[in-house]
Amino acid sequence: xxxxxxxxxxxxxxxxxxxxxxxxxxxxxxxxxxxxxxxxxxxxxxxxxxxxxxxxxxxxxxxxxxxxxxxxxxxxxxxxxxxxxxxxxxxxxxxxxxxxxxxxxxxxxxxxxxxxxxxxxxxxxxxxxxxxxxxxxxxxxxxxxxxxxxxxxxxxxxxxxxxxxxxxxxxxxxxxxxxxxxxxxxxxxxxxxxxxxxxxxxxxxxxxxxxxxxxxxxxxxxxxxxxxxxxxxxxxxxxxxxxxxxxxxxxxxxxxxxxxxxxxxxxxxxxxxxxxxxxxxxxxxxxxxxxxxxxxxxxxxxxxxxxxxxxxxxxxxxxxxxxxxxxxxxxxxxxxxxxxxxxxxxxxxxxxxxxxxxxxxxxxxxxxxxxxxxxxxxxxxxxxxxxxxxxxxxxxxxxxxxxxxxxxxxxxxxxxxxxxxxxxxxxxxxxxxxxxxxxxxxxxxxxxxxxxxxxxxxxxxxxxxxxxxxxxxxxxxxxxxxxxxxxxxxxxxxxxxxxxxxxxxxxxxxxxxxxxxxxxxxxxxxxxxxxxxxxxxxxxxxxxxxxxxxxxxxxxxxxxxxxxxxxxxxxxxxxxxxxxxxxxxxxxxxxxxxxxxxxxxxxxxxxxxxxxxxxxxxxxxxxxxxxxxxxxxxxxxxxxxxxxxxxxxxxxxxxxxxxxxxxxxxxxxxxxxxxxxxxxxxxxxxxxxxxxxxxxxxxxxxxxxxxxxxxxxxxxxxxxxxxxxxxxxxxxxxxxxxxxxxxxxxxxxxxxxxxxxxxxxxxxxxxxxxxxxxxxxxxxxxxxxxxxxxxxxxxxxxxxxxxxxxxxxxxxxxxxxxxxxxxxxxxxxxxxxxxxxxxxxxxxxxxxxxxxxxxxxxxxxxxxxxxxxxxxxxxxxxxxxx
Amino acid sequence: xxxxxxxxxxxxxxxxxxxxxxxxxxxxxxxxxxxxxxxxxxxxxxxxxxxxxxxxxxxxxxxxxxxxxxxxxxxxxxxxxxxxxxxxxxxxxxxxxxxxxxxxxxxxxxxxxxx
Numbered sequence: 001x002x003x004x005x006x007x008x009x010x011x012x013x014x015x016x017x018x019x020x021x022x023x024x025x026x027x028x029x030x031x032x033x034x035x036x037x038x039x040x041x042x043x044x045x046x047x048x049x050x051x052x053x054x055x056x057x058x059x060x061x062x063x064x065x066x067x068x069x070x071x072x073x074x075x076x077x078x079x080x081x082x083x084x085x086x087x088x089x090x091x092x093x094x095x096x097x098x099x100x101x102x103x104x105x106x107x108x109x110x111x112x113x114x115x116x117x118x119x120x121x122x123x124x125x126x127x128x129x130x131x132x133x134x135x136x137x138x139x140x141x142x143x144x145x146x147x148x149x150x151x152x153x154x155x156x157x158x159x160x161x162x163x164x165x166x167x168x169x170x171x172x173x174x175x176x177x178x179x180x181x182x183x184x185x186x187x188x189x190x191x192x193x194x195x196x197x198x199x200x201x202x203x204x205x206x207x208x209x210x211x212x213x214x215x216x217x218x219x220x221x222x223x224x225x226x227x228x229x230x231x232x233x234x235x236x237x238x239x240x241x242x243x244x245x246x247x248x249x250x251x252x253x254x255x256x257x258x259x260x261x262x263x264x265x266x267x268x269x270x271x272x273x274x275x276x277x278x279x280x281x282x283x284x285x286x287x288x289x290x291x292x293x294x295x296x297x298x299x300x301x302x303x304x305x306x307x308x309x310x311x312x313x314x315x316x317x318x319x320x321x322x323x324x325x326x327x328x329x330x331x332x333x334x335x336x337x338x339x340x341x342x343x344x345x346x347x348x349x350x351x352x353x354x355x356x357x358x359x360x361x362x363x364x365x366x367x368x369x370x371x372x373x374x375x376x377x378x379x380x381x382x383x384x385x386x387x388x389x390x391x392x393x394x395x396x397x398x399x400x401x402x403x404x405x406x407x408x409x410x411x412x413x414x415x416x417x418x419x420x421x422x423x424x425x426x427x428x429x430x431x432x433x434x435x436x437x438x439x440x441x442x443x444x445x446x447x448x449x450x451x452x453x454x455x456x457x458x459x460x461x462x463x464x465x466x467x468x469x470x471x472x473x474x475x476x477x478x479x480x481x482x483x484x485x486x487x488x489x490x491x492x493x494x495x496x497x498x499x500x501x502x503x504x505x506x507x508x509x510x511x512x513x514x515x516x517x518x519x520x521x522x523x524x525x526x527x528x529x530x531x532x533x534x535x536x537x538x539x540x541x542x543x544x545x546x547x548x549x550x551x552x553x554x555x556x557x558x559x560x561x562x563x564x565x566x567x568x569x570x571x572x573x574x575x576x577x578x579x580x581x582x583x584x585x586x587x588x589x590x591x592x593x594x595x596x597x598x599x600x601x602x603x604x605x606x607x608x609x610x611x612x613x614x615x616x617x618x619x620x621x622x623x624x625x626x627x628x629x630x631x632x633x634x635x636x637x638x639x640x641x642x643x644x645x646x647x648x649x650x651x652x653x654x655x656x657x658x659x660x661x662x663x664x665x666x667x668x669x670x671x672x673x674x675x676x677x678x679x680x681x682x683x684x685x686x687x688x689x690x691x692x693x694x695x696x697x698x699x700x701x702x703x704x705x706x707x708x709x710x711x712x713x714x715x716x717x718x719x720x721x722x723x724x725x726x727x728x729x730x731x732x733x734x735x736x737x738x739x740x741x742x743x744x745x746x747x748x749x750x751x752x753x754x755x756x757x758x759x760x761x762x763x764x765x766x767x768x769x770x771x772x773x774x775x776x777x778x779x780x781x782x783x784x785x786x787x788x789x790x791x792x793x794x795x796x797x798x799x800x801x802x803x804x805x806x807x808x809x810x811x812x813x814x815x816x817x818x819x820x821x822x823x824x825x826x827x828x829x830x831x832x833x834x835x836x837x838x839x840x841x842x843x844x845x846x847x848x849x850x851x852x853x854x855x856x857x858x859x860x861x862x863x864x865x866x867x868x869x870x871x872x873x874x875x876x877x878x879x880x881x882x
Numbered sequence: 883x884x885x886x887x888x889x890x891x892x893x894x895x896x897x898x899x900x901x902x903x904x905x906x907x908x909x910x911x912x913x914x915x916x917x918x919x920x921x922x923x924x925x926x927x928x929x930x931x932x933x934x935x936x937x938x939x940x941x942x943x944x945x946x947x948x949x950x951x952x953x954x955x956x957x958x959x960x961x962x963x964x965x966x967x968x969x970x971x972x973x974x975x976x977x978x979x980x981x982x983x984x985x986x987x988x989x990x991x992x993x994x995x996x997x
Contacts, residue, residue, distance in 0.1 A: 006953065025929070027945075031955035032908040032925050038951055059926030064933040 007041045009034055010050050013057035021065045029060055078417075079424065086425040089401065096393050096777070097429075103770055104433035104477070107386035108470060109440045110763065113448050114379035115469055116456045118372050124270045124354035128210045130306065133164075135313055135347035137303040138359060141337070143593075143607060143694065145360035148345065149296045150281070153202060153303040155327060160319065162311035165207040168281070170301045171363065172198040181556075183735065184258070184277070185250040186238045192250075193237055194736045197276045200284060208306045215245045216262025222280040227261035229278040235263045253734070269455045272353045273363035292671075296327050302363065304350070313347040320345045358690075361590065370833055371756060374529075377829070378763040381522040383473065385767050388515045389774035390481045394426060395512065396781045398485035405489045406497030415490045422486035427478040434474045438462075451762070453755055484511065512778055513810070517818045520855070523771045524822030525829065526764035528851040532830045532843055533757045539841035540750055546684025547587060548622040552742040553721075554586055554707045555728060563731050564614070564705045570727045576713040576720040581616035582705040587686045588746045596646075596697055598654050599663035599674070606653045608646070608695040610666075611686065612704035618681075620711050628660035628679030631700055641701045642675035648683045650695030666697060675699070688749040689839045709742070768855075772862055775811070779863050783807065783870050790870055791878030803871040808863050815859050819852045888940070888969050894919070895931045896940055896970060899960050907946075907957040908932065932960060940966030 014030065021029055033056055040049040090097040125131055137148045137156075153166035172180050185192035203222040206213075213221075214232060221229055228249065235244040244263050248256040258279070267274045285294065293300050307313060321338045324345065328335075337343040348357055354366050398405070405418060438461065445458040460466060489497075557564060564582035572580050585591050591609035598604060617623075618630050626648065633639040644664055651659045659677045666673040683693050712720055725737040747754075783790075790803055798806075827843060834840045870878075888896065898914045899906040912928045915921055935941045946957040962970070 006951070009953075025933075027955050028908060028958040029929060031952040031957060032929070034953045034955065035909050035951055036925060056925045059924035060929065062926060062930055064930045065926070 007038055007046075007049075009037050010053055013054050017057055017060055020061055020067060022067050025065055029065065033057060033060075082421050082424045083428070085404070085421070086428050089397070089425070090429070093397060093400075096397060099773060099777075100390055100393055100429055101433050101436070103386045103389050103773070104430055105437045105440060106766055106770065107383045108434055108437035108474065109444070110382045110766065111379050111473055112437060112441045112461055112466070112470055113444065113456075113458075114375050115466060116458065116460055117448075117452060117454055118376060119460070119466070120270055120454065120456050121355060121367055121372055125272055125350045127268050127270065128350070130309065131351050132349070133307045133309060133311075134208060134350040135305050135307065136350060136353060136357075137305065138346045138348050138357070139299055139343070140346050140359075141343040143360065145299065146357070146363070147299050147301055147361050148303050149299055149328075150294045150301040150303075151296055151327070152301075152324075153305065154204075156303075156305055156316075159323060160316055162307050162316050164306050164308045165204055166303065166305040167202045167204045167208045168301045168303045169199050169201040169205065172200065172279075181738075182277075183250075183252050184238070186247065187250055187256060189238070191238050194738075195234065195276045197274055199275045199278050200281050201278045203280050203282060205278060208304050211264040211267065214263045214265060215243060216260075218262070221262035222278065223282065224259070224261060225280065225283040225286045226258050227280060227283075228258040229262040229264060230260060231266045231274075231276055232263055233266050234276040235260070269457075270354075272350070272366065296329055302361075305347070313349070317345070317347050365752070367752070368836070370836060371752065374756060374760065374829075374833065378526060378760060378767075381526055382763060382767055382770070383477075385519045385522055385770045385774070387477050387480055388519045389770060389777070390426070390429075390477065391484055392512050392515055392774055393777050394422075394481050395485045395488060396777060398422070398489055402489070402492070402497045405492075406494045409494035410498065418490055419482070419486045422482040422489075423479065426482040427475070430474045430478040430481070434470055438470075451755070452759060453751065509782070512781075513814055516775060516778055516811075517814045517821075519771045519774060520815055520818035521822040521825070523764070523767045524819055524851055524855065525826045526760065526767045527855070528822070528826045528847050529830055530757060530760040530764045531847045531851065532826070533753065533760055533833070535844065535847065536834060536837065536841045537750060537753050537757055540689050540753070540837075540839070541747075543685075543689060543839060545587070545689075545746070546623070546682060547686075548620075548711075549743045549746055551712050552620070553710050553712055553724070554740045554742060554745075555710065555724065556738040557582070557706055557708060558732050558735050562702045562705065564702065564708060567708050567727070567731055568616075570730070571708065571710060571724055574720060574723045574727065576716055577724070578711045578713060579616060579620050580708055580710045581618075581620040582614045582708045583617045584610075584612035584701070584704040584706050585686075586707060586740070586742065586745055587621070587684070588688060588742075588749050591686065591696075593694075595667045596650070596654070596695070597665050597667075598656060599665065601655065602665070604655060605667075606650065606695050608650055608666075608697045609686065611696060611698045612641075612701040613698055614700060614702075614705070617709070620709055623684060624682040625679050626682045627658075628677070630679060631698075633700060637676065638678070638700055641699045642673060643678045643699065644675045645679045645681050645698040646677055647681045647693070647696040647698075649693050650697060651680050653695050664697075666699075690749075690837060692838045768858075772858065775859065776862060776866060779807070779811065779866050782810075783867055787870060787878045791875035794871075794875040795879070800868070800871045804864050804867055807867045807871075808860055811859055811863055812856060815856055816852075819848075819855070823848050888938075888973055889931075889934075891927075892931050892935055892940075893970070893973060895928065896935060896962065896966055899941060900962050900970070903961060904959065906960045911960075935960075935966070938965075939963060940969055 014033075017029060017033075018026065033053065036056065037049060037053050040052050044052070125134075128134055136146065137152060139145050139148050147170075150168045150170075153168035157163050157166045172182055180198075181194040181196045182198045183192055184195050201222065205222055206218040215235075216229065221227060230238075230244060238244065238249070239247065244260045247260045249258045249260065251257040281294070284291065292298055305316075307316065321335075321341070321344070324338065325335050353362075355369050355372070358366055358368060408418065441458055441461050445456070448458075449455055461470075555567075557567065568580045568582060571577055591611065593607050593609045595605045596608045597606065613631070615631050615633050618625070625645075628645075631638050631643060631645065635643070637643045644666065646654075646659060646664070654664075656662055656677075659680055662677050664675055664677050666675060681696075681698065685693060686696060687694070710724070721739060724739065728735075728737045786807070790806075793803060793806070826848070830843055834843070894915065895911060898911050898918070902910055902914055908925060908929050911932075912923055912925055915923055915928070932941065932943075936943060940963060941960045942963050943958045943960045946959050948954050948956045
C-alpha cells in the first residue's frame with residue numbers, strides 16, 4: 001500500500017487521547033485506532049468513519065488507560081496533605097473555627113448585600129440605550145425646581161443643533177399640585193382601579209426614553225388624542241393576558257374616553273420615575289389650547305432632552321440664557337439674574353438624578369451619595385473587623401502549631417512552601433465562608449429589602465460582576481490572614497521552635513493589640529455614628545412643627561365637584577369626630593407656588609407656596625394667628641379668595657412692617673389676583689425639616705379643596721373609620737375611600753433617616769459583637785501567657801482585684817486610644833451627614849462620652865469575666881509545672 | 883485476592899489470544915471476537931481487558947516492528963503465559979466437571995430446542 005493512500009485520522013480525538021491516556025499505552029492505542037480507521041474508510045464514507053473513530057477513541061477514556069494525575073504529581077500530593085492538615089487543624093479547634101466562619105460569613109453577607117444595594121443605587125436610569133446623552137432641564141434659582149415650561153422641550157430641539165430629541169411630561173396633578181390618582185374603568189368588565197402615576201407626555205416620549213413596546217407602535221402610539229399607553233402591570237390588571245390594544249377605558253367619570261394604543265414594559269426599579277399610564281398632551285391641547293399651563297409662563301412641566309452623540313451639554317447650557325429670553329416673555333429687568341448666571345437652566349444628566357438631585361418637585365423621592373457612603377463605610381468596617389479577628393485568631397492558632405512548623409522546617413520545607421500552606425488554609429476557610437454567605441444572602445432577600453425599603457434582586461449576587469467582587473474580597477481577606485502568621489513562624493529557627501518556645505513566647509502581641517485598636521476605632525465610629533443619627537431623628541420627630549399632628553385624619557376628596565361642605569356636615573355627625581375642615585394640601589407634602597408682591601413695592605416679588613383652606617382649618621390644625629384675623633367666609637372678600645393670610649416668613653421677605661391691611665398681588669399664572677392681607681400666621685413647618693420655612697400664602701378657594709381633615713377622638717378609630725367611609729361613599733359612590741393619618745405622613749418624610757438608623761444600629765450591633773468576640777480570643781491568649789506571672793504575684797500577696805486591674809490595664813488603654821482616634825473620625829463623617837438637614841441637632845459631646853464609657857465598661861466586664869477564673873485559681877497549680 | 887479470577891470477557895479474550903497466536907494484538911483480537919461470537923465490542927474494551935489480563939499475569943506482550951498501515955507505529959503482540967494457560971485449564975476443567983455432575987434427569991426433561 002503506497003503511503004499516500006493512507007487516510008488521515010481526525011485530529012481532535014487523537015489529541016484528547018494524547019492528553020488523557022498513559023504514555024506507555026499511547027502507541028498501541030493510536031496504532032489500533034489508526035489501523036481500524038483505514039479499514040473503516042474502505043467500506044464507509046469519511047463522516048461515518050469519523051464518527052466510528054470518535055466512538056472508539058472515547059472508549060479509551062476508561063480507568064486503565066487514563067493518566068494517574070493524583071499519584072504521580074507532586075503538586076497534588078502536596079495540596080492533598082495541606083488539605084488534610086487544614087481539616088485537622090480546623091477540627092481540633094472547633095470553637096475558633098466556628099467563630100472564624102461565623103465572623104466571615106457575617107462580613108461577606110453584609111458586604112454582599114450592601115454591594116448589591118449600592119450597585120442598584122448607582123444603576124439608576126442606565127437602562128436607557130443612550131442614557132449618557134439624556135438630560136433633564138432644571139430651573140436653578142434660589143429655590144431650585146425640576147419643572148420648566150412646556151414649550152421649552154420642542155423649542156430646544158428646533159433651535160439647538162446639538163439636541164436630537166426632547167420630551168415634555170407631567171404627572172397628572174390635582175389643584176394644589178398633589179399627585180392625583182385617576183380612576184380608570186374598563187366598562188364592559190366593570191373593572192376599575194384608582195391609578196396613581198398617570199402622566200401627560202409629548203408624542204416624542206419614546207424617542208427620548210427606551211421602554212420596550214409589547215403592543216402597539218412606538219412611532220404613532222402617542223400621536224392620537226385620548227390614546228393611552230399602559231405599563232405592562234397596569235394592562236394586566238384590566239385585561240389579564242388578553243391583548244389590551246384597541247380597548248377603551250373610562251377616565252374618571254368620562255365614559256370610554258381613552259383608547260389603549262400601546263402596552264410597554266414596566267419601568268425597572270432603577271428608574272427615577274415610574275408610570276402606570278401615559279396620555280399624550282395632544283389630548284389636552286384638543287380640549288383647551290389656550291391653557292396657560294401649556295405656555296411659557298408656567299414652570300410646570302418636566303423637560304428632558306437627548307443630545308446627539310458626542311455633543312457637549314455645557315455648550316447647550318451656555319446658550320440657554322440668551323436663547324430663553326426670546327421666549328419667556330418676562331419684563332426686561334427680570335432677565336438680569338438669568339443673563340448674569342445667578343438663575344440658570346441646568347441640564348441634569350438623567351443618570352445622576354437619583355443620587356444628586358433633591359430639589360422641588362422630584363418625581364419620586366431620590367437618594368443621595370451620603371447614604372451610599374454611610375452604607376459602604378459600615379460594610380467596610382464590618383469586613384475590617386472580621387478580617388482582623390481572622391488574622392488575630394490565625395496567629396494565635398499558628399502558635400499552637402509551632403511544633404508542626406518546626407518539624408516541617410527541620411525536614412526541609414522552604415519559606416515559600418510554608419507560606420503557601422498558610423495561604424491555602426486561610427483560603428479554604430474564607431471560601432467556605434463565602435459559599436455559605438452566598439446561601440445566607442439568597443435567603444435574606446425579603447428581609448433585607450424590608451429593612452432598607454429597597455427592591456434589590458439577590459439573584460444578581462450570582463452575576464459575574466458580584467461574584468468577582470466577592471471573590472476579590474475573600475481572596476484579599478485570605479491573603480492578609482495568611483501572610484502575618486506565616487512570616488512570624490518563618491522567622492523562628494526550627495531548633496528554637498522544637499526546643500519549645502510555645503509556652504513562653506507566643507509572639508505578635510504588639511501587632512495583635514494594634515489590630516484590636518483598629519477594630520475598636522471602627523466599632524466606636526459605628527456606635528457613636530448611629531447614636532448621632534438616632535439623636536437627630538429624635539430631634540426631628542420631637543421638634544414642634546407649629547401645628548397639630550396627632551389624631552388628624554385626611555380624606556381625599558374628588559375635586560371635580562365641590563362637596564366639601566356637605567361632607568363636613570355629614571361627617572361631623574359621627575360621634576368621635578371632634579372637628580373637621582377642608583383644605584388643599586397635607587402639611588409635609590408638595591405645595592404649588594407662585595410669586596406674590598406687595599402693591600406698595602411691586603419689585604419685591606417673592607415666590608410663595610400656597611394653601612387653600614376653609615374657615616375651620618386653622619382651628620383644626622391649631623395654627624396660630626400672630627396679627628390680624630382668621631378667614632371668615634361670611635365676608636365677601638374671604639369667600640372670593642381675595643383675602644390673604646401670609647406666614648411670618650412671607651411678611652419678612654416682603655419687607656412689610658405691618659402687613660395686615662396691606663394690598664398684595666398673587667400672580668396665579670396669567671391670572672393676577674389682587675387681595676388684602678387680613679392676617680399673619682405664626683410660622684409652621686408645612687414642609688419637611690430638610691428645608692427651611694418658606695413664604696406661604698393662604699386663602700379660601702373651594703375648587704382647590706383636595707382633602708377634608710378630621711380631628712378624631714383617639715379611643716375608637718376602628719369604630720369611626722368605617723362610618724367615615726360610609727358617609728364618603730354616600731357622596732362619592734364611585735370613588736375609593738382614601739384616609740391617611742397626618743402623623744404617619746409626617747413620619748414618612750424621615751423614612752430615609754429611620755431606615756439609615758435601623759441599618760447602622762444593626763451594623764454597629766454586629767461590629768461590637770465581632771470586636772468583643774475578637775477581644776475575648778486575644779485576652780485568652782494573653783492570660784495563658786501570664787499564668788505563671790499571675791501565680792507569682794498571688795504568692796507575693798496580690799489581691800484578685802489587683803490582678804484583674806493588671807490584666808485589664810493594657811486593653812483599657814487600647815480602648816482609650818481607640819476612642820481618642822475614633823471621635824474625630826465620627827465627628828467629620830457625621831458633620832457631613834448632618835449637612836443634609838436645615839434643622840440640626842448638632843453633635844453632643846455626651847454621645848461620645850456615653851460611647852466611651854459604655855465600651856470601656858463592656859470591655860472591662862468581658863475581660864474580668866474571662867480572667868476571674870485565673871485570678872481566683874490556686875497559684876500552686878500555675879507554678880508547680882515547668 | 884484480585885488477579886486470580888478470570889472474568890467471562892477476559893476468558894474470551896484469553897482464548898482468542900491463543901487462537902490467533904502468534905498474531906494477537908488489540909485490533910485483530912477485536913475482529914476475531916466479532917467474527918466468532920457476533921459481539922460488538924469497542925477497541926477500548928478489548929484493550930481494557932488486555933491490560934487486566936497482563937496485570938494478572940495471564941498474558942505477556944512484546945512490541946513488533948513498526949508497520950506502515952499503522953502509521954509507522956508498532957503493534958503490541960500478546961501471548962498466553964504459563965499462568966494464563968493454567969487459568970484456562972482450570973476454568974475448562976471446572977466447567978466440564980460441573981457439567982458432568984448435572985444428573986441426567988435434569989437435562990432429560992428439557993426441551994432440547996430451548997437449550
